[in-house]
Amino acid sequence: MQQKKWWHDKIVYQIYPMSFADANNDGYGDLKGIIQHLDDLKELGVDILWLTPFFASPMEDNGYDVANYYQINPLFGTMKDMDTLIAETKKREMYIMMDIVANHTSSEHDWFKESKKSKDNPYREYYIWRDEPLFNMHSTFGGSAWEYDENTKQYYFHEFGVGQPDLNWENKKIMDEFVKIINFWMEKGIRGIRFDVIQLIGKEIDKDIHAYGPTLHSKVRELNLRSFGRYDAVTIGEAWGDLEKAIEFTNPEHHELDMVFQFECTSSTCDYTRYHKFTPKPINMKLIKDILCKYQRGLNDLSWNALFVENHDLGRCINKFGNEKEFYLESAKAIAIMNYFLKGTPFIYQGQEIGMTNIVMNSIDEYRDIEIKGHYQELVLDKKVLTYDEFMKACYQEGRDNNRTPIQWDDSVNAGFNKGAPTWIKVNPNYQTINLKAAKKDPNSIYHFYKKLIQLRKNETYKNTFVYGKFQSYLDDLENVFVYTRSDQDNQICIVVNMNRYEETITLPFHIEKVLLQNYESVSKMQTQTLRPYEAFVYTYKK
Numbered sequence: 001m002q003q004k005k006w007w008h009d010k011i012v013y014q015i016y017p018m019s020f021a022d023a024n025n026d027g028y029g030d031l032k033g034i035i036q037h038l039d040d041l042k043e044l045g046v047d048i049l050w051l052t053p054f055f056a057s058p059m060e061d062n063g064y065d066v067a068n069y070y071q072i073n074p075l076f077g078t079m080k081d082m083d084t085l086i087a088e089t090k091k092r093e094m095y096i097m098m099d100i101v102a103n104h105t106s107s108e109h110d111w112f113k114e115s116k117k118s119k120d121n122p123y124r125e126y127y128i129w130r131d132e133p134l135f136n137m138h139s140t141f142g143g144s145a146w147e148y149d150e151n152t153k154q155y156y157f158h159e160f161g162v163g164q165p166d167l168n169w170e171n172k173k174i175m176d177e178f179v180k181i182i183n184f185w186m187e188k189g190i191r192g193i194r195f196d197v198i199q200l201i202g203k204e205i206d207k208d209i210h211a212y213g214p215t216l217h218s219k220v221r222e223l224n225l226r227s228f229g230r231y232d233a234v235t236i237g238e239a240w241g242d243l244e245k246a247i248e249f250t251n252p253e254h255h256e257l258d259m260v261f262q263f264e265c266t267s268s269t270c271d272y273t274r275y276h277k278f279t280p281k282p283i284n285m286k287l288i289k290d291i292l293c294k295y296q297r298g299l300n301d302l303s304w305n306a307l308f309v310e311n312h313d314l315g316r317c318i319n320k321f322g323n324e325k326e327f328y329l330e331s332a333k334a335i336a337i338m339n340y341f342l343k344g345t346p347f348i349y350q351g352q353e354i355g356m357t358n359i360v361m362n363s364i365d366e367y368r369d370i371e372i373k374g375h376y377q378e379l380v381l382d383k384k385v386l387t388y389d390e391f392m393k394a395c396y397q398e399g400r401d402n403n404r405t406p407i408q409w410d411d412s413v414n415a416g417f418n419k420g421a422p423t424w425i426k427v428n429p430n431y432q433t434i435n436l437k438a439a440k441k442d443p444n445s446i447y448h449f450y451k452k453l454i455q456l457r458k459n460e461t462y463k464n465t466f467v468y469g470k471f472q473s474y475l476d477d478l479e480n481v482f483v484y485t486r487s488d489q490d491n492q493i494c495i496v497v498n499m500n501r502y503e504e505t506i507t508l509p510f511h512i513e514k515v516l517l518q519n520y521e522s523v524s525k526m527q528t529q530t531l532r533p534y535e536a537f538v539y540t541y542k543k
Helices: 031-036 038-044 079-091 110-115 172-188 216-226 243-250 272-278 285-299 317-321 328-340 370-382 388-398 436-441 446-458 463-468
Strands: 012-015 048-051 068-072 095-101 146-149 154-157 192-196 234-238 259-261 345-349 470-474 481-487 492-498 504-507 514-518 528-531 536-540
Touching: 031 038, 031 079, 038 446, 048 192, 068 079, 068 172, 079 095, 079 172, 095 172, 172 216, 216 243, 243 259, 243 285, 272 370, 272 388, 285 470, 285 481, 317 328, 317 388, 328 446, 328 492, 328 536, 345 446, 370 388, 436 446, 446 463, 446 514, 463 481, 481 504
Parallel strands: 012 048, 012 345, 048 095, 095 192, 192 234, 234 259
Antiparallel strands: 146 154, 470 481, 481 492, 492 536, 504 528, 514 536
């Protein structure tokens, strides 16, 4: 029997602070901007606010290059602002989840500055230094993963950008440092942690082992024992891998993490064997359905799923999985139904709830992402394996900046993100029609649909079924239709989703008793029926 946790029935909302709301009109979002919109988030119905890194940083990778884990980035505000944010969320019975980057720091971190001074510096072993580059290792952001330091005549390793040197977790002092960091923030009132690329901290560079090294899980267990596990915090790891690796992290008997993000679905639209994410491929709904079912069955009563379709590293879900031109409303709502009635904790990314879409950039110069810039240099300029137009098309489909444009609050200047100062990244021009103010006025909007969905998940009659009920899939052979049930001793609920721009005729596994949620105005009560494009609904049935 699965042990119930305080966060099992909660909804997580991810905030990318620099793009959320700019209270001081300097072009960057900030903590005060988040505070000003807490009531909007409460109205939506979310419970836990996951903030991407807000620490001091030179912002080469938008905060995932940390210069000081104990200081707030001045772009975002002050420690007093953070204390206020924590207090104000608590008043609203909401919680803050932080984002810990433990694999690497910024090259501007004092640890690295000391490490570069000499080979015998006490901080030298905080990072990975070698006399020669090993194994022709490649950076995730393009180019070599080794950077030469003229002063000490050695190379340091960076899995990501040149300004993001990897920490040496074989040095036990790194563990001690992060225990102190995490405990500091737990004492501040943080209730959750998302660990960035956590699968990398057990690496063995000399054996060319980057992810899932032999000491990884013992390190995570020690972090749990000495820090977040003492505070009953909810934890989730960004850990690219398969089902077995997810189980290893999240099995309660292992005392590691509560959840991991699985990226098999979101990465299925790219051919990573060629040019990283810049080789898009057509969506395969049968594959996506099979992956979702695999994780539902595999984790089941053992551990816990994280349910997401967007984050700060992905494109918008309507563009990736839906149809933003012909069936914008229908497909956005279908994606939500498909994903958020599965067993697990829902994660909603900022702007997803109002149907924000990918952005068309007029030139490569309008992009801000270090990943895009690095791969443009490598794939287009240096290796010439992609043309400029091919690369720009791939960026529109899969680029990270798609999800980093300012939140579209209303149709005023800069979408209400600020009072008119130039924004750090371009505002999506469609803000005049896609924005929260307009969505609140339209009862048929994506926003109101998300509110209804969240209310249904929290409805006392059905809540326990949606949180803990058994998952069972039906009509598995269908290519584009996903049918599954959630059931317990109190309720039997069926979810039906046509993830297709064409009609699909199916025979439902159970007669419809009561429709709880749908994305078309009405639903046929016939057991054999023709689903309209992207039609989706949730209904109760009796066996």
